[in-house]
Amino acid sequence: MTDEKRQQGLEGPPPEERRTPAGRRNKQGIRIDPEVEATHKPRRTVISALVEHEPGVLAEVSGLFSRRQFNIESLTVGPTKDDDRARITVVVEEPDPGIDQIKKQLRKLLPVISVRELEPDAMRRELALVKVDAHDPAAVSAVAEMYDAKTVDSSPETATFEITGARQKINAAVETFSQFGIREISRTGLTALARGTDETAAAPSTDATASAADEANQQQTQQYTQTTTDD
Amino acid sequence: MSERAAKITPTDDDEQPDDQITDSATPDAAAETETEADSESTPKPVTNGAESVIRALENAGVEYAFGVQGGAIMPVYDALYDSDITHITMAHEQGASHAADAYGIVAGKPGICLATSGPGATNLVTGLADADMDSDPMVALTGQVPTEFVGNDAFQETDTTGVTTPVTKNNSFATDPDRVGTDVSEAFALASEGRPGPTLVDLPKDITKSETDVEPDAPKTPDTYTVQEEADPEIVEAAAERIENSERPALLLGGGVIKAEASEVCREFAIEHEIPVITTMPGLGSFPEDHELSMEMAGMHGTGYANMAVTHCDTLIGIGTRFDDRLTGGIETFAPDAELIHIDIDPAEISKNIHADYPLVGDAATVVEQLQEAVDASPQATKWRAQCQQWKSDYSMAYDTPEDEPVQPQFVVEALDEATSDNAIVTTGVGQHQMWACQYWTYTEPRTWVSSHGLGTMGYGLPAAIGARVAADDDQEVVCIDGDGSFLMTLQGLSVAVREDLDITVAVLNNEYIGMVRQWQDAFFDGRHSASDYGWMPEFDKLAEAFGAQGFRIDEYDDVADTIQDAIAYDGPSVIDVHIDPQANVYPMVPSGGDNGQFALTEDQL
Ligand SMILES: Cc1ncc(C[n+]2csc(CCOP(=O)(O)OP(=O)(O)O)c2C)c(N)n1
Numbered sequence: 001m002t003d004e005k006r007q008q009g010l011e012g013p014p015p016e017e018r019r020t021p022a023g024r025r026n027k028q029g030i031r032i033d034p035e036v037e038a039t040h041k042p043r044r045t046v047i048s049a050l051v052e053h054e055p056g057v058l059a060e061v062s063g064l065f066s067r068r069q070f071n072i073e074s075l076t077v078g079p080t081k082d083d084d085r086a087r088i089t090v091v092v093e094e095p096d097p098g099i100d101q102i103k104k105q106l107r108k109l110l111p112v113i114s115v116r117e118l119e120p121d122a123m124r125r126e127l128a129l130v131k132v133d134a135h136d137p138a139a140v141s142a143v144a145e146m147y148d149a150k151t152v153d154s155s156p157e158t159a160t161f162e163i164t165g166a167r168q169k170i171n172a173a174v175e176t177f178s179q180f181g182i183r184e185i186s187r188t189g190l191t192a193l194a195r196g197t198d199e200t201a202a203a204p205s206t207d208a209t210a211s212a213a214d215e216a217n218q219q220q221t222q223q224y225t226q227t228t229t230d231d
Numbered sequence: 232m233s234e235r236a237a238k239i240t241p242t243d244d245d246e247q248p249d250d251q252i253t254d255s256a257t258p259d260a261a262a263e264t265e266t267e268a269d270s271e272s273t274p275k276p277v278t279n280g281a282e283s284v285i286r287a288l289e290n291a292g293v294e295y296a297f298g299v300q301g302g303a304i305m306p307v308y309d310a311l312y313d314s315d316i317t318h319i320t321m322a323h324e325q326g327a328s329h330a331a332d333a334y335g336i337v338a339g340k341p342g343i344c345l346a347t348s349g350p351g352a353t354n355l356v357t358g359l360a361d362a363d364m365d366s367d368p369m370v371a372l373t374g375q376v377p378t379e380f381v382g383n384d385a386f387q388e389t390d391t392t393g394v395t396t397p398v399t400k401n402n403s404f405a406t407d408p409d410r411v412g413t414d415v416s417e418a419f420a421l422a423s424e425g426r427p428g429p430t431l432v433d434l435p436k437d438i439t440k441s442e443t444d445v446e447p448d449a450p451k452t453p454d455t456y457t458v459q460e461e462a463d464p465e466i467v468e469a470a471a472e473r474i475e476n477s478e479r480p481a482l483l484l485g486g487g488v489i490k491a492e493a494s495e496v497c498r499e500f501a502i503e504h505e506i507p508v509i510t511t512m513p514g515l516g517s518f519p520e521d522h523e524l525s526m527e528m529a530g531m532h533g534t535g536y537a538n539m540a541v542t543h544c545d546t547l548i549g550i551g552t553r554f555d556d557r558l559t560g561g562i563e564t565f566a567p568d569a570e571l572i573h574i575d576i577d578p579a580e581i582s583k584n585i586h587a588d589y590p591l592v593g594d595a596a597t598v599v600e601q602l603q604e605a606v607d608a609s610p611q612a613t614k615w616r617a618q619c620q621q622w623k624s625d626y627s628m629a630y631d632t633p634e635d636e637p638v639q640p641q642f643v644v645e646a647l648d649e650a651t652s653d654n655a656i657v658t659t660g661v662g663q664h665q666m667w668a669c670q671y672w673t674y675t676e677p678r679t680w681v682s683s684h685g686l687g688t689m690g691y692g693l694p695a696a697i698g699a700r701v702a703a704d705d706d707q708e709v710v711c712i713d714g715d716g717s718f719l720m721t722l723q724g725l726s727v728a729v730r731e732d733l734d735i736t737v738a739v740l741n742n743e744y745i746g747m748v749r750q751w752q753d754a755f756f757d758g759r760h761s762a763s764d765y766g767w768m769p770e771f772d773k774l775a776e777a778f779g780a781q782g783f784r785i786d787e788y789d790d791v792a793d794t795i796q797d798a799i800a801y802d803g804p805s806v807i808d809v810h811i812d813p814q815a816n817v818y819p820m821v822p823s824g825g826d827n828g829q830f831a832l833t834e835d836q837l
Contacts, residue, residue, distance in 0.1 A: 010818050012535055012625040014836055015829040021543055023567030029554075029585035031567065056404075060396055067397050097582060104579035110401050110421075113455060 028097045040095030044073065046118040046192045047102060050201035052111040053079065053086040060109055061088055070094060070102050074126075074189030085113065087201065089191045114201045122200075124192040127162065128170045133181040134159040140180055147173035158183060275313075277446060280405070281306035281439035283412030284372065284432075285314050287447035291419045293343055295319060295334065295701050297327040299354075301347020302387065303374025306439040308345070319701065319731060322723035324351050326694035328358020329721070332367045332429075333658060333681045333698030339492070341368040341422040341430075342698060348374045349387030352433075353394065357688055359429045360398035364685025365513060366490060368427035370418050371399075377437040378406070391433045400428030405438045412447025420450040425458035426577040427490055458576060462591035462598045470548075470572045470589040471605035477546035479568075479615040480506045483529070486513025486684070487551015487575060489677040491595035494518070497550060500599055504609040507619045509537045511552050512669060513684045519675040526619060530558040531821045532666040535626025535830055538821065540619055541566055542828035546610075548602075550574045551595045554584040555685060556823070564826035574598045626819070626832075628670055637812040638788055640664065640740045643795075644671040647710055647738060650795045654679060655708040656699045660692040660717025662747040664740040666817040668712040679707075689745075690720030696735045697727055708799060711737040715768050716745035725778040728804035736798045737806045739771045742813040750816045754837050775806035783807040 024034040032038040051057050058077055065072045073091040080087050092102060099117065106115045118124075129152065134140050140159050144151065147169065149161035163173050167190065174185060194200040277283045284307055288296070297319050300308055311318055321327040324346040331342030346355050352373040362369045376385040392402045401421050405411040411434065418430040474480055482501050488494055494517045501508045501524055508518045509526045520527050529537035541547070547569040552558070559565040565585060573580075573587035574595055581590040591598050630641045644667050648655075657672055658681040659665040665682060674680055681699050683691040696711040703709055718739045728735055742749075748763040772782030781801045783794050785808070798805040819830040822837055831837045 009631045010535075010626070010629065010832040012627075012832060015831065018539075018828060019543075020564075020826070020828055021568040023569075025563050025565060025567055025585070027562060029562050029565075029582065031570075031586070056392065056396075059393070063396055097586070101579065101583060104581075108577070108579055110453065110455060 042093045042095050044093045047090045048201050049088045049106055049115045050113045051086050053084050057111045076189045076191045091190050116201050118192055122192050122194050124190050125164055126167055126170055126190050127164045128187040130177055131158055131160040131184040132177050143176050280408035280411045280441050281310040283447050284415050285310040287412040287415035291450045296343040297321050297330040298345030299324050301351045303348035303436045322726050324354030325357050326721055326724045328355045329691050329694035330698030331369050332362045333695035334702045335368040336681050337678050337699045337702035341370045343370050345372050348376055349389045352389055352391040361683050361686040361688045362429040363398045366427050368423040369429040370422050371431040373433050375433045375435040378435045395431050399431050402431040404433045408438050408441035408443040409445040411438050416447050416450045420452045424452050459592050460594045460597050462593040466589055467601045467605050474606055475608050477610045479545040480610050481540050481544035481547055482506050482508045483549040484514040484517040485511040485552025488517040488595055493595035494677040496596050496599045500603050509541050511558050515680040516674040516677045520673045528669055532817050535819050536622035538827040538830050539622045544569050546570055548572045553580050560821045560827045561824045640667045640811045640815050641671045643809050646791050646795050648672045650799050651708045658692050658695040658699055658711045660713045661687045661689045662714040663817045664712055664714040689717040693721050693724040700733045700735050709735045713739045715739055715741040725780055729779040735804050738809055740809050740811050742811050743768050771806055771808035781805040785809045
């Protein structure tokens with residue numbers, strides 16, 4: 001080490017004298033025109049995952065969502081035609097990069113066989129059980145009929161209905177029933193399948209990583225539109 | 232090191248089923264064993280789950296394991312007794328996991344650690360989380376209470392797979408003695424294939440004790456695990472074109488480059504096309520820092536010139552890096568003019584933090600070769616290279632060493648570097664000393680820098696030095712540059728180093744502070760030193776002697792060179808208690824979330 005070096009401290013132009021680049025990225029790491037704010041707005045979507053039917057899978061999947069702070073709206077699990085496989089249907093609300101991340105992170109879990117985001121036209125259903133006060137049985141039945149609700153239990157004081165359908169329909173039914181006084185509600189969360197011959201989550205396991213990579217690659221062509229923010 | 236560490240005294244196990252004992256005592260079985268012993272190639276057949284576990288490790292070529300005994304793991308240790316695997320008994324399971332992690336970094340294949348159920352397993356967690364953040368290959372085998380007690384809050388029961396799921400690449404709970412060996416083989420393969428990481432197999436005592444004659448399969452990942460080796464050729468072409476037309480290209484090499492053994496191809500690529508090279512902290516050693524193209528490390532405490540280069544480049548080729556926030560600073564100002572070419576084996580790293588314009592999923596070595604083939608003309612970047620050199624002199628990493636002040640830590644790091652050979656391995660704790668070790672040691676070879684990056688684990692240095700020593704070549708020196716606070720967290724490991732006669736040198740940069748915290752308190756908390764003043768530090772040289780290691784002490788500049796010489800020359804573990812300037816601080820610094828190009832050179836600029 002030279003004596004000269006010993007004498008110096010760190011030097012060079014201070015921050016304010018340094019040139020700074022013109023570019024900027026948004027919070028999602030995407031390069032943007034600094035004049036406009038560009039962010040992806042969150043959107044609601046349905047992700048379907050085919051998983052090994054073994055203990056701990058649900059904990060692994062839900063743990064992934066919670067520790068990565070993905071905003072989960074609902075999550076349902078159920079068996080499939082294959083005894084060794086279960087289907088997990090998750091509704092999430094995230095900006096696009098977040099949704100991509102969710103799919104890629106899910107695919108990394110070993111018991112996850114395949115992952116797919118469903119098209120907007122996919123069949124989606126929820127089920128709700130609604131227990132209402134039945135002091136006015138006729139009026140209650142009329143509302144039930146309006147929403148195709150099935151009576152599953154009735155007592156002198158209460159009536160319990162089963163309603164299936166899209167979330168909006170159930171929300172509307174619940175709201176209408178509320179005029180009678182709702183005692184309890186239990187809802188399942190959403191389950192979904194792709195339409196027609198389109199397979200919801202294809203089984204061939206070797207596709208799992210390949211499609212993750214494909215999807216990562218596709219991002220290149222994905223256009224990120226820039227919009228000025230409203231607020 | 233002693234050939235067979237820690238012989239385990241066989242214990243009478245009351246629970247051992249009688250039939251098993253009579254079984255092996257029958258003349259038939261004895262005869263079989265004899266003939267088997269004659270032919271070296273056929274090992275003794277396995278008779279229980281634990282032997283199958285050990286056989287799986289042997290099949291995988293495992294030579295060393297680090298661990299601590301205990302009730303639930305005893306059957307596995309019993310099987311280890313007859314194995315050629317050298318077991319190193321650690322003083323604490325956390326040390327076992329860090330040693331295994333460091334072994335994995337230096338050797339490039341999974342390090343193994345063993346622990347019993349409950350507290351043994353929970354003590355491994357820090358090391359697992361550390362390896363997970365840094366993608367280090369490692370296999371943990373934990374004992375578990377017998378299956379029938381699982382879930383009943385039995386003595387020393389912990390839901391180990393539950394606790395470790397978020398901090399392992401994969402874990403499994405063994406349920407079948409016929410399969411337990413294969414579970415371990417699979418864990419081994421998963422730890423090293425694709426993006427490496429820690430794996431764990433939880434081993435209930437009844438499973439390891441139960442009879443089985445099933446030999447484990449060879450290490451192989453499950454069929455559902457596939458890794459893409461080659462990147463999409465079309466995007467490779469597009470990326471190559473971008474590089475050719477770039478005016479301000481820069482390579483950013485991360486830890487993945489070292490893990491994928493891609494240092495060599497990256498060097499060739501950079502040198503052929505004369506592209507300046509920046510590394511991340513885990514990427515230290517992937518490119519020789521004494522090369523003209525090296526800009527060294529970027530990020531929070533990176534060099535000024537690396538941070539200028541990363542901020543002003545127009546094409547950034549990030550390889551095996553996950554764009555951690557300590558590297559990027561604020562996302563908005565990270566390489567804001569650059570189109571990003573991102574090479575990574577894990578698709579989930581692509582566009583996780585920074586959007587990749589050219590996503591290249593695949594093995595780093597393979598993809599860089601693809602890229603090398605596709606790039607026809609080097610970028611025209613003479614002006615840019617000159618600018619980079621200018622920044623190197625503008626922001627040179629120098630420091631003052633006034634004779635009337637205590638020893639400056641940077642001086643000690645440089646002296647240690649000078650006293651050792653190029654392939655010497657450095658391990659560290661976490662804090663200021665770690666940053667000086669990054670900044671003032673000149674790394675030229677991959678797998679010579681062993682530190683806790685993502686998790687930032689104080690106490691990592693000494694156990695890591697133990698693991699690194701075991702994995703290193705005999706002619707490689709192993710130096711642990713530690714902080715007083717960090718050393719205090721795991722110094723019981725000295726007992727291991729002494730017992731195993733490991734030639735390591737620990738230099739404790741003793742400032743009687745947990746210095747990095749003191750630095751932040753000075754900068755951001757009005758100098759209120761809440762709980763960071765460690766004025767009650769033991770004398771580390773004397774402490775070392777109490778353990779049976781060699782102790783040294785440095786108080787002034789005149790001691791530095793000679794004492795370091797003596798400590799390095801000492802054949803066995805030595806500890807130098809280096810009393811440094813307690814007020815010394817780490818600069819340059821980018822405050823968290825700040826702009827890399829606006830790094831501060833002094834506290835006033837923060
Ligand atoms: C296990 C753990 N606890 C706390 C911290 C927070 N922390 C980060 S740096 C630091 C100070 C380290 O002090 P020391 O090891 O003496 O090193 P120095 O900064 O003085 O070089 C602390 C407490 C940590 N990183 N790890």
